[in-house]
Amino acid sequence: MANNKYAFFRGCLIPIRYPHLEYVARLVLPQVGIQLMDLEEFTCCADPIQFRGADQLTWLAIAARNISLAEEAGLDVICLCNGCFNSLAMANDLLKKEPKLRAKVNRILADTGHQFEGDIEIKHFLKAIADDIGIERLGSYVKAPLHGLNIATHTGCHLTSPQGILGFDDPIDPSVLDSLVAALGAEPVDYDLKSLCCGVGFSLSGKTGASSLLLKDKLENMREYGADCIAVGCPFCYQQFDLGQLAASRKYQFDFKLPVLYYLQILGLAMGYSIEEMQYGAHKIKDESFERKLRRG
Amino acid sequence: MLLSIEFQARDQLLERSKAIERCFRCGTCALVCPVTRYGEGYNPRDTFVYDVLSSGEPATNQNLWSCALCYKCYEVCPQDVNIPKVFESLKEIAFENGWAPANVVALVESVIRTGTSFPITDACRRMRAELNLSPFAPKGIGDLREIAKNTGLEGEIDRLKVRKVGDGEQ
Numbered sequence: 001m002a003n004n005k006y007a008f009f010r011g012c013l014i015p016i017r018y019p020h021l022e023y024v025a026r027l028v029l030p031q032v033g034i035q036l037m038d039l040e041e042f043t044c045c046a047d048p049i050q051f052r053g054a055d056q057l058t059w060l061a062i063a064a065r066n067i068s069l070a071e072e073a074g075l076d077v078i079c080l081c082n083g084c085f086n087s088l089a090m091a092n093d094l095l096k097k098e099p100k101l102r103a104k105v106n107r108i109l110a111d112t113g114h115q116f117e118g119d120i121e122i123k124h125f126l127k128a129i130a131d132d133i134g135i136e137r138l139g140s141y142v143k144a145p146l147h148g149l150n151i152a153t154h155t156g157c158h159l160t161s162p163q164g165i166l167g168f169d170d171p172i173d174p175s176v177l178d179s180l181v182a183a184l185g186a187e188p189v190d191y192d193l194k195s196l197c198c199g200v201g202f203s204l205s206g207k208t209g210a211s212s213l214l215l216k217d218k219l220e221n222m223r224e225y226g227a228d229c230i231a232v233g234c235p236f237c238y239q240q241f242d243l244g245q246l247a248a249s250r251k252y253q254f255d256f257k258l259p260v261l262y263y264l265q266i267l268g269l270a271m272g273y274s275i276e277e278m279q280y281g282a283h284k285i286k287d288e289s290f291e292r293k294l295r296r297g
Numbered sequence: 298m299l300l301s302i303e304f305q306a307r308d309q310l311l312e313r314s315k316a317i318e319r320c321f322r323c324g325t326c327a328l329v330c331p332v333t334r335y336g337e338g339y340n341p342r343d344t345f346v347y348d349v350l351s352s353g354e355p356a357t358n359q360n361l362w363s364c365a366l367c368y369k370c371y372e373v374c375p376q377d378v379n380i381p382k383v384f385e386s387l388k389e390i391a392f393e394n395g396w397a398p399a400n401v402v403a404l405v406e407s408v409i410r411t412g413t414s415f416p417i418t419d420a421c422r423r424m425r426a427e428l429n430l431s432p433f434a435p436k437g438i439g440d441l442r443e444i445a446k447n448t449g450l451e452g453e454i455d456r457l458k459v460r461k462v463g464d465g466e467q
Contacts, residue, residue, distance in 0.1 A: 010433075015421075015425075016415045016416075016417055016418070016421045017415060017421065020428060022428075023430060040437075041435075041440075042437070043408075043413070043435045043437050043441055044408045044412055044414050046408045046414070047414060049364075049365050050401045050405070051405055053384070053389060053392070054402075055389065055405065056385065056389060058448040061444045061448060062441060065440055108447040109444065112440040112444065157367035157368060158366075161367065161369065161372055162371055162372070163372060171368070171372050172329075172372060197331040197365065197369070199335065200365075201331075201363065201365030202335070202363070205363060205400070210337060214335040
């Protein structure tokens with residue numbers, strides 16, 4: 001079994017709004033050899049969309065401080081959220097490449113007692129699973145293969161772009177998450193709008209009309225290709241496909257429901273946990289035919 | 298320059314991102330831009346990117362904040378314009394001048410004051426207790442205040458006149 005220790009970067013959205021996903025991460029990851037070390041001094045990443053836009057230097061210094069905490073512990077970082085991963089990985093890359101900028105940020109950090117050294121890596125948990133365990137060996141943890149379950153994967157924008165820096169997957173034609181669900185016995189669904197953003201940015205800025213219109217296209221396309229559920233690796237995408245789907249469904253009267261599962265919930269199901277143990281009860285979008293498929297397996 | 302960017306902040310923007318001069322309006326970005334595809338009032342000829350960049354003063358255009366920096370345009374641009382960097386720069390100009398939407402200012406303030414982007418609610422405490430998870434209370438908030446003081450964000454956030462990003466930037 002792989003045995004890799006990481007500084008556990010939970011972010012904000014999961015511990016505050018979706019603690020059931022933190023619960024699942026703490027339960028499942030150690031069982032596949034990924035150890036999570038809590039560093040209590042971690043703060044918000046800060047986010048790569050609005051905060052980074054509003055004040056790039058403060059954004060960079062906050063990310064550098066978070067990275068320095070992991071450096072002091074001698075650990076690489078594992079993230080549960082595409083946004084946290086994007087912020088920390090881009091800041092890490094920028095500060096490693098730009099010595100003048102690093103010196104400037106370290107002057108800003110001087111009063112905190114932390115310094116950015118540039119000697120660790122930032123990983124998203126999907127990358128940690130793909131790298132540390134490997135897609136082929138992942139099958140050895142499967143006790144209840146998810147045969148017959150059709151999954152539409154949504155990798156999300158901030159995990160893949162910019163590809164040159166993040167190096168996880170092709171942002172225009174992503175396939176890693178498909179391989180990760182296929183390794184559990186499930187069937188990835190090859191739908192057209194796979195690389196289309198989840199649209200949570202619209203929801204967060206109050207543009208619910210645009211959010212619902214986007215979800216209508218994306219969800220109907222997933223359904224058309226036979227999806228029973230959606231797989232994501234990001235709590236913002238999760239929120240959009242769960243809460244956002246609720247709003248879109250009211251507006252457009254969908255005749256279907258597509259539950260969204262965080263990848264670690266799907267991994268847990270394949271390891272033999274029940275959907276209740278994987279905290280399905282906390283979801284807003286539930287679907288009986290999806291549940292029946294799992295119980296039959 | 299084929300993309301006509303004639304506005305007050307043009308030189309300021311060129312300083313931050315010279316690549317904007319390479320845009321030849323091929324519209325490839327519009328094919329992958331979720332805001333152009335789903336945002337109200339846009340179509341393949343009147344795109345989100347052109348809406349923002351052809352404004353008289355693009356940093357004041359509130360639609361700017363719809364960009365979620367998904368980087369799809371960056372991935373496909375045949376001219377390597379790095380549109381996300383242009384948008385980031387515009388957001389920074391907007392923030393410095395007090396043109397950012399209130400929810401963005403509130404987010405930035407929340408991060409430097411509480412260490413989180415979202416308020417820790419009673420519902421959060423209850424859910425965590427039910428799952429036997431320890432209470433979520435980020436430490437290190439004092440450090441964030443030091444950082445924000447040193448970058449100039451602290452103390453100035455109310456006035457929204459923040460320091461310029463100096464040397465060392467790409």
